[in-house]
Amino acid sequence: MCAKHRYCMEDPSLDVTDKLLMEQIQPGSRVLDLGCGDGRLLARLRDERDASVLGMEIDIEQHHGAIARGVPVIQADLDEGLHDIPDLAFDYVVLSQTLQQVLHPKQLLEEMVRVARQALVVVPNFGNWRIRLQVLKQGRAPVTEVLPYEWYNTPNLHLMSMHDFQDLMRLLGIEILKEIPIINHRAVEKAWLANLRAQQILYVLQRQEQPAEHSPAPATA
Amino acid sequence: MATQQELSETRQQSGVGFVQTRLATLFTPPDWLKLAGGGELGPIQVAYETYGTLTPAKDNAIFICHALTGDAHAAGYYEDDDEKAKPGWWDDLIGPGRTLDTDKYFVICANVLGGCQGTTGPGSINPETNQPYRLNFPFITVGDIVEVHATLTRELGIDQLLAVIGGSLGGMQVLEWAARFPDQLRGAICLASAAQLSAQGIAFNAVGRRAIKTDPEFKDGEYEHGAGPRYGLALARMIAHITYLSDQSIEMKFGRRLQDHDTFTYEMLPEVEFQVESYLHYQGKRFVERFDANSYLYLTRAMDYFDLASQYGSLTKALGRTDARFLIASYDSDWLFTTTQSKEIVRALIECGKHVSFIELKSPFGHDSFLIEIEQLQKLITPFLAQAYESLQAEKES
Numbered sequence: 001m002c003a004k005h006r007y008c009m010e011d012p013s014l015d016v017t018d019k020l021l022m023e024q025i026q027p028g029s030r031v032l033d034l035g036c037g038d039g040r041l042l043a044r045l046r047d048e049r050d051a052s053v054l055g056m057e058i059d060i061e062q063h064h065g066a067i068a069r070g071v072p073v074i075q076a077d078l079d080e081g082l083h084d085i086p087d088l089a090f091d092y093v094v095l096s097q098t099l100q101q102v103l104h105p106k107q108l109l110e111e112m113v114r115v116a117r118q119a120l121v122v123v124p125n126f127g128n129w130r131i132r133l134q135v136l137k138q139g140r141a142p143v144t145e146v147l148p149y150e151w152y153n154t155p156n157l158h159l160m161s162m163h164d165f166q167d168l169m170r171l172l173g174i175e176i177l178k179e180i181p182i183i184n185h186r187a188v189e190k191a192w193l194a195n196l197r198a199q200q201i202l203y204v205l206q207r208q209e210q211p212a213e214h215s216p217a218p219a220t221a
Numbered sequence: 222m223a224t225q226q227e228l229s230e231t232r233q234q235s236g237v238g239f240v241q242t243r244l245a246t247l248f249t250p251p252d253w254l255k256l257a258g259g260g261e262l263g264p265i266q267v268a269y270e271t272y273g274t275l276t277p278a279k280d281n282a283i284f285i286c287h288a289l290t291g292d293a294h295a296a297g298y299y300e301d302d303d304e305k306a307k308p309g310w311w312d313d314l315i316g317p318g319r320t321l322d323t324d325k326y327f328v329i330c331a332n333v334l335g336g337c338q339g340t341t342g343p344g345s346i347n348p349e350t351n352q353p354y355r356l357n358f359p360f361i362t363v364g365d366i367v368e369v370h371a372t373l374t375r376e377l378g379i380d381q382l383l384a385v386i387g388g389s390l391g392g393m394q395v396l397e398w399a400a401r402f403p404d405q406l407r408g409a410i411c412l413a414s415a416a417q418l419s420a421q422g423i424a425f426n427a428v429g430r431r432a433i434k435t436d437p438e439f440k441d442g443e444y445e446h447g448a449g450p451r452y453g454l455a456l457a458r459m460i461a462h463i464t465y466l467s468d469q470s471i472e473m474k475f476g477r478r479l480q481d482h483d484t485f486t487y488e489m490l491p492e493v494e495f496q497v498e499s500y501l502h503y504q505g506k507r508f509v510e511r512f513d514a515n516s517y518l519y520l521t522r523a524m525d526y527f528d529l530a531s532q533y534g535s536l537t538k539a540l541g542r543t544d545a546r547f548l549i550a551s552y553d554s555d556w557l558f559t560t561t562q563s564k565e566i567v568r569a570l571i572e573c574g575k576h577v578s579f580i581e582l583k584s585p586f587g588h589d590s591f592l593i594e595i596e597q598l599q600k601l602i603t604p605f606l607a608q609a610y611e612s613l614q615a616e617k618e619s
Binding site: 069070085 | 546547548567568571572574577578580581600604605607608611612
């Protein structure tokens with residue numbers, strides 16, 4: 001349970017994120033969903049968007065659920081990387097509400113843009129004003145409603161704001177094709193003060209032709 | 222104490238009840254089986270059993286491939302079984318309401334070519350000489366084995382199987398099915414197996430064969446029926462049996478416990494001081510009663526030779542032609558057929574965009590897990606088969 005008097009991030013509302021993710025995916029694509037759970041999103045993509053799908057999931061009960069939906073699923077621990085996925089084997093790779101929980105988010109993001117043309121990542125925004133206010137007022141670690149954990153048992157290992165995420169993308173040479181803030185269960189493509197207002201953000205990413213750190217230095221006069 | 226009649230009734234009512242092994246004669250001249258190693262073979266007798274009923278649309282058949290020393294008797298009892306007899310080797314998985322639900326599916330299991338349990342093998346009579354083939358039996362491969370089973374399936378009037386399922390050498394056959402007959406299966410379930418036997422596996426097979434061949438009773442394979450290299454064959458089985466277990470399962474089952482004494486006897490000759498020794502001796506002895514040494518040589522060689530990637534150019538070439546759904550499972554304590562080997566298959570299937578599910582199951586029982594951990598298989602295979610069947614019906618409707 002959430003501790004009293006603390007702001008709880010709103011339910012990331014699976015329907016909203018699912019719908020948003022589905023809108024980003026071209027019909028007939030090949031889609032990999034990391035941490036696919038019982039294959040809910042993939043089954044919809046297969047049925048409604050004619051996608052060819054694959055899920056990765058570590059939990060065995062969820063795994064059985066995906067098989068029962070006819071969704072192919074590979075048991076895998078995202079902390080161990082995506083070694084079994086060949087380069088560019090997919091059009092899209094999806095990682096929804098999971099990046100903050102993995103041990104090595106940087107490596108995983110690099111792997112994602114290796115295995116797919118585009119990576120769709122939904123992350124919670126810890127730059128949200130309510131969280132800032134909570135930290136400021138109470139001086140305590142933020143707790144979310146759907147993951148009501150204390151600091152010592154939370155699966156959320158890596159907290160980030162939009163600015164933090166953008167910085168990492170620059171460092172990794174990953175291009176942000178789209179950045180869609182989700183505010184109060186609605187995708188707001190052009191949000192004013194997004195980093196303050198968004199509870200979650202959907203990023204559409206792709207590998208830059210030439211990673212930023214290796215790009216030639218600009219010519220100096 | 223249950224009377225013989227009560228026991229018989231119980232057996233008849235449990236699972237698939239009483240079953241019979243049937244025989245089919247295939248590859249009658251001039252339609253000989255062309256063997257991968259060259260030459261031809263025929264006629265070939267195949268021992269098989271079926272459970273459940275084939276639908277009029279003939280769309281509910283599942284073929285079970287058995288492992289190295291298995292047979293066609295996968296489920297149920299024979300009517301004349303004595304009270305100690307066990308049911309078929311995968312009985313817990315097959316029957317009304319079970320995973321391979323015989324109210325829903327038609328299940329087939331057949332003994333392999335080169336075997337010694339009803340299907341033509343080195344112990345069979347060569348019609349040309351009226352003598353057993355023995356080592357004149359031609360070299361056979363996993364491909365030849367599958368060729369015979371696919372022919373049997375067609376003979377039963379089935380053009381496409383709902384699924385082919387097997388573990389270990391049986392799993393190799395499943396992969397071969399998918400590669401050789403890509404249109405003849407909708408599902409492929411491959412348990413504790415690999416696209417090629419590891420060097421370690423070949424090494425253990427080599428030791429087993431050496432044990433057989435160096436037994437003085439082996440006589441270049443020319444031993445009489447009922448005789449033969451009993452000690453060598455038992456030794457081969459003991460070695461193989463160790464590879465099917467895990468460090469943990471041996472420890473759990475036997476530890477360092479002694480068999481008949483509380484303390485060491487300090488004698489060299491008795492060979493059953495420890496319980497684990499006694500167990501292996503028992504396994505070896507029992508095996509000799511039911512298996513033929515020449516068959517063991519042929520089948521382990523077929524296993525050594527199996528290499529799907531080199532046979533078809535690459536794993537993606539081998540498995541890329543089928544639209545079957547795959548279910549691949551390995552066991553974490555299996556060191557003979559490792560998870561890494563299963564993942565190689567999975568990787569190839571992902572590369573060629575196939576429908577593939579994979580899981581590494583947790584079990585202390587090593588390679589044997591696929592024969593023991595039935596509950597895990599139920600949870601995995603039941604929904605997989607249900608989906609394969611539903612998708613087939615949906616396709617027909619659309």
